[in-house]
Amino acid sequence: MKIELIDGLPLILPFGMNQHCIKFIARHIEAMMQVDTVDGTPLFRLKQVPLDTPQVQKVEGCNFYFTFLSDRSDILKDSYAVDPESIFGVSGGFEYPWIFEKNGIEKILDSDQMYENKTPCAFTLLSLDIPGDDEIVFYSIIGNTSSKEKLKNFKSYIVKKGIIEEKREENRRIIREIEDNIATVSSDKNFDSYCAQTFLDNVLRGGLPVVFKTQGSKSIFYLYSRKHGDLERDYNHFVLEQTYLSQGNSHFRDVNQNRRNDVWFNPLVGDSNIITFFNLIQTDGFNPLVVNGLTYTAEDVPALEEWLGKIVKNPESFSDLLEMVKKPFTPGEFIMKIEETGSGISNYDEIVAAMLSFCKENDVGEPHEGYWIDHWTYNMDLIDNFLMVFPDRLREILVDKYVYTFYDNPDIVMPRSRKYVLVDGTVRQYGAVIRDRDKINLINSRKEYPCRVRTEYGEGKIYLTNLLVKILSIITNKISSLDPEGIGIEMEADKPGWYDPLNGMPGLMASSICETLELIRTCSFLSDAISTIKMNGDESVSLFEDLYIFIIDLMEVIEERLNSVDENRAFVFWDESHRIKEEYREKTRLGVSGKDVKVKISTVKDFLNKSIRLLDSIFSEIPRDKLFHKNGVCYTYFLNEVKRKEISSTGSGSPLVTPLEFKQKPISLFLEGPVHLLKVKKESASGIYRSVKNSGIYDEKLRMYKTSESIEREPFEIGRARAYPPGWIENESVYLHMEYKFLLELLKAGLYDEYYEEIKNTMMPFLNPETYGRSILENSSFIVSSAFPDSKLHGRGFQPRLTGASAELLNMWIIMVAGEHPFFVDGVVGLKLRLEPVLPGGFFTEREEVYLTYDGEGRTVEVTVPANCFAFKFLGKTVVVYHNDERKDTFGEDRAGIASYILKYADGATCESQGEVLDTPLANDVREGRVERIDAFLH
Incomplete structure (x- = not known):
């Protein structure tokens, strides 16, 4: 059988393009595009780096495309079309190859193709004579290289017989080995396969921990981790290293949750994640948003230099490698640089482990405007899961290890006097977080670990403490962040909590009961932990002086609040506790004093007991209708409207105000509140479950749980959720992550019959694939609920499978x-x-x-x-x-x-x-x- 065929890409982006080129100057940048032909195969690149600067740079790397037949060891030459017009004609739609149909491949290859000034294609053109009972297999390879020499070596390697097949099998094996961590054999093969796929997806977002055993220690390095990068999630900018041991950037909440269960699947992880994420907590209780991939820097340079000299003999290569490791680098970069030396070293794992023995881990946080109020809560999950495996190490992680620092962030939270403003006659909270120039200069002046809090208010040594103190600092900040009714934790720093599309709520001075419930959990944990490890009242813990003063002053106003019968006692406590917090934050803006105060454990227990009493009074003193809807579901979010105020200053901007009286109003019911209530009110779990199922949160048609009931009655100002149609994205859809959180808490609360009844309709492997609209072995961000106007989409899964739901499934x-x-x-x-x-x-x-x-x-x-x-x-x-x-x-x-x-x-x-x-x-x-x-x- 004689056949002519074309196969390839209708468009290929030349090397050197960036997001700006692709999205904003797609036509203009074509003028810089060029296709070179080397050894009969095309290379695609920009002619120069697309920057409007005096220093003009040539683009050195390139993208490539080539094809070879499986039964031959040579690459096809001069068999490619790079001009889309030569295949599709003048049409820019690429729907049908008109010119190929009309002329065939010979005329196309003989035609004058454009090799510049347009976005190229990459097609292989073949004329084949195939025997009737035979087949011809060909492979097209698309990739990127930093040099033509590397490409030449790669070509000679990849065409060797069996290499492609070996690499395909190696890829399958890697996936199987990753999935084997959660190997499951049950009566339901869909469930077994779903668990495996979910574990793999969790790895793609949270990463896979690899343990490098260094001299006398170990380094936990995460492969693959990155933001969810599915094409459906088109607003996410994610980065993957172009090296071995690749890793990427992520966000605190995402990567924290996706690493929650890692200590279970690999106990060698130990408390490394607890240390990493608690060290990102600041003295104000917040944390940076961005968590970058881990880098290292040489610490013992002379020893590393001696070791490196034994494995790299070329003086120039030795010098390059030594300079590399004196700055932040990744293990993958190091190994690729080793490869370039041509030393023939192949024992990469041993090389990396040995090299890291001379290096220090760099900090992974990166600032971003605003602070989410829920991020700290996921750190407590890390502790819980660590203790599932290592309950005998509680004292070690809580008290004995002085390896904890505070993240030093240039972004600071404004006091009330500088963020409560009068806008169109109503009080709003705007500009709650600013980037502090003094802090930027101070941080930039540091040569080592610039983002770690120092003593002497920023001018001294890095301050080290233990986990107990870090948890105490969080509790103290959050207790003094209760709203004027003493119910919810305020959205005081420009960002909401887990439910991101309520982005307008911080401006409305809103608060959330979710973090209050987590605060109850945290206070109880720390109190119980102190008892479990049998710390007696005469033992002491060292608090940095500023935190000690904060706690002592706060204890006094908590005591006053508990003993008060004044009907305004909640507002008085709000005002006083916030004043104390603001004084502490101003004092520690650039660092801590460095003076430690020995505090007896009896005093710590007294503080925790008072805090627990204060938080418990929410449910014992406050009228039930302020906390619960008449159907029994607890409210999640509250708006705190200023009813009386004083104008404190009028400048060039909006007038600043001092609130004198608030009126609180709950908004529509959300699933998130009951999820957190289940964590601390397990004795009421059955009632909480029934009330949610009998509310508007439950989708009776799909028999699933939505993020909320209808929010149509809420003001447009609450955030973008109100702009989404009901049933879509986070507005009243079945958001899988939160639904799975609900299922997890049912399981933890011992509602086993209810749990297994619910997963028949809510867990992916048990769904109807035709309704779900995608593989039931994969998660979705959200499922369209029956609130959506188009009934044809009800029950359909949308957006990427790399969701936090994977962490909840692993926990379940x-x-x-x-x-x-x-x-x-x-x-x-x-x-x-x-x-x-x-x-x-x-x-x-x-x-x-x-x-x-x-x-x-x-x-x-x-x-x-x-x-x-x-x-x-x-x-x-x-x-x-x-x-x-x-x-x-x-x-x-x-x-x-x-x-x-x-x-x-x-x-x-x-x-x-x-x-x-x-x-x-x-x-x-x-x-x-x-x-x-x-x-x-x-x-």
Whole structure:
């Protein structure tokens, strides 16, 4: 059979383009485009760097395109079309190759193509004679290179027989190995595959931790992490390194949540994420938005120089590498530079680990205008999940480690006197955050760790403390950020909380009960933790002087508030606590004093107890109708309208005002409030669940949970959510992340029957694919609810699968397969392990299953799972098989519980243990990955 064909890209962007070129000067920039032909294949680039500056630079790199037949070792030459007009004619739509149909490939290749001044295409043109029972396979390679020499070497490598196939299989294997961390064998293959896909998606946003064991320590490095970069999420600017060990930029909330469960799947992660994200917390309780990829800088330069000289012999290459590591660099950059030396080194993992032994990790935060009020709460989730695996290390992480610093951000929150303004007769909160020039200059003057708070109010040494003090600083800032009614935490810094499209709410002086509930949780955690580690009242903790004064002054006004019967006591507390907070923030604007005050634990406990009493009084003193709708659902957000005021100053801008009286009004019901209420009111979980299901939050048609009931009655000024049609994006849609948060809290609250009933309609693998409109193995940002005007789209999933919902699913999976607290500490004996799965009988296999997993060395292992079983990977290493002959639920009155275990070690040894608990030696063996398989027998 004779055939002519064209295959390729109707458009290819030349190397050197940036977003500005693509979006704003797409036609103008064509004048700089050029296609070169080297060795018969096209290279695409701009002629020079598109900058309007005196220093003109040539573009050195290029994008490339070439094709080769699978049965040949040479690349096709002079077989390419780069001028779209030669294929499609003058039409710019690329719908149909008119010229190809009319003329065939010979005339196209003989034609005069334009090699500049237009956006090129990249097509391969082939004339083939294929025997009737045969096939011809060809590969087209599209990519980028920094030099023609690199491209030449790459071409000679890629055409070798079998290389493409090997790389394709390597890619599949990498994906399978990543997904193997959450290997699941149940009776539902869709569920098993969905868990694997969700883990992979979580890695693509949060990253995959790789542990480099350096001399006497370790460095946790995240591969792949970046903002969600799906094409549907078109407003996100995300970056991926063009190197090995690639990583990208992200946002605090996103990457924090997506790394929440990493310590479970890889215990070697330890407390690294706790340290990273708590070190991004500032003295004012806020944090920078941007979290960049991790970079390193040489710390012990002489030792590194000596080590480097042993592996790089070329003097010029040695000098280049040494200069590179004296500035921030990534391991991927370093290895690619090593490759350029032609030294033939291949043991990259060992090289990186050795090199990092001489380096320090640089800070990852980057400022951005405004502060979200919810970000700090995700740090507490990191602690919770760490303690699921390491409950015996509570004292170590809370008290013993003095590795915590405060992030120094040039953006500061204005006091009330400078942000409450009169606009068209109403009081608004505008310009709440400014970039402080003094701080910018101070930070820029520092050579090392510029964004770490110093003593001597910015002029001294980096201030170091422990986790207990950092949590205390957060609590103190948040207690003094309650709204004038004492209910919600104020949106005091230009940004809302989790629900981003309420972007107008900070201007309306709004507040949120979600963070108040998280504050209750945090105070309770710290109080309980101090008791758990048996810190007696005479022990002390060192507080920096400024925080000590803040706490002591705040304790006094909390006490006054608790003892007061004045009907204005909430407003008085608001005014006084904010005054104290503003004095503290002004004092610590450039740094802390550096003087430490020894504070007795009894004083810390007293502060926490007073704070808890104050927060508990919200539910005991405040009229119920201020907190709950008549249907029983708690309110989430509140508007705080100024009813009386004084004009404090009039300048060139809007008049500044001092509020004298507020009137609070809740807005429509949101799912977010009940989610957080479930965390601290587990005893009321059943009632909270029923009230939500009986409210307008529940979508009866889809049997799913929306972000909110209708918000049509709310003012347009609350934010862009009001501009979205109902049922779309965050406006009354089924926003998967928040719905999954709700499901997770049902599970944590012990509502197991309700949970499994709900996931039939709310969890992706159980949905109808035709209604969902995409693979049920993938998440979506949101599902169009029945509130949307176009009923044809009801139940359809939209926008990227790289959503925070993946973190919630992983958290649910952990509890489902192992329980919420599998490891625990017996005060007498020590660490113990008790697996407590929460699985319905229907999840256990109906027949024998065989699946492939990977051992610690990356070798494939075949695992047989008998009928009436459920299998999964525990802590990313150990295969656990539950044997449940009667296929009974593992929860409820007639539950099946674990009666015995058989442990198989990596060396082939076995051990049997009776009862539901594994004692200390065995628990340690499991946690440290020495146990290859656990068979748990349920009765």
